[in-house]
Amino acid sequence: MADETAASAAAPQDSRREGIALAVGVAGWIVPGLGHALQKMWGRAAATFLTVGLLVILGTGMRGNVFSSSGNDAFDALGFLADLGTGTFYLVARSLESNGADVSHARGDYGTRFLATAGVLNLLSALHAYEAARGRKA
Amino acid sequence: MSWGMGFKLSHLQSLLLFAVLISIAFGFLSRRRPIDRLKYIVWSLFLFLLIGVGIGWAMYPFSR
Numbered sequence: 001m002a003d004e005t006a007a008s009a010a011a012p013q014d015s016r017r018e019g020i021a022l023a024v025g026v027a028g029w030i031v032p033g034l035g036h037a038l039q040k041m042w043g044r045a046a047a048t049f050l051t052v053g054l055l056v057i058l059g060t061g062m063r064g065n066v067f068s069s070s071g072n073d074a075f076d077a078l079g080f081l082a083d084l085g086t087g088t089f090y091l092v093a094r095s096l097e098s099n100g101a102d103v104s105h106a107r108g109d110y111g112t113r114f115l116a117t118a119g120v121l122n123l124l125s126a127l128h129a130y131e132a133a134r135g136r137k138a
Numbered sequence: 139m140s141w142g143m144g145f146k147l148s149h150l151q152s153l154l155l156f157a158v159l160i161s162i163a164f165g166f167l168s169r170r171r172p173i174d175r176l177k178y179i180v181w182s183l184f185l186f187l188l189i190g191v192g193i194g195w196a197m198y199p200f201s202r
Contacts, residue, residue, distance in 0.1 A: 047166035061145040
């Protein structure tokens with residue numbers, strides 16, 4: 001009987017915690033590092049913000065390809081998804097690439113990889129923040 | 139490196155920058171104590187460079 005009462009009381013609390021964790025994960029995706037900052041994990045927040053930001057700046061500076069939603073094939077779509085992983089930094093990348101992409105040189109190709117890595121790294125960080133908010137990681 | 143029409147990094151500079159940034163992010167995300175983070179960053183950086191240069195040399199016989 002006592003177990004049932006405790007279980008029914010814990011269910012809304014778990015649901016609320018799950019909702020907060022989801023919001024933290026989404027916040028971490030939209031602004032790199034925000035998910036950790038909301039949990040006062042300042043070192044991880046700063047590291048995520050700086051590394052993702054630097055990768056985006058370097059990637060666009062090396063004239064990497066910032067993929068758009070109007071891609072021609074599956075690789076373009078995958079590239080767009082990876083770039084979108086940087087959240088608002090995707091818009092920064094779009095505004096920084098004033099000269100357009102140039103993947104005819106190795107550095108442009110490297111820049112494309114830098115941008116995709118920034119997105120995937122930010123998604124990994126957002127997932128880490130989400131798990132930490134659920135109490136599964138620290 | 140030049141800051142004119144964009145960053146002109148050599149292959150090695152690109153590899154180094156990439157490895158340093160990713161190692162720092164991995165170190166901070168996967169370890170909590172500063173000393174553990176530092177160890178992880180150094181070890182991860184070493185492996186990135188070792189494997190990157192190793193793959194470069196492994197491709198050398200097929201480059202021409």
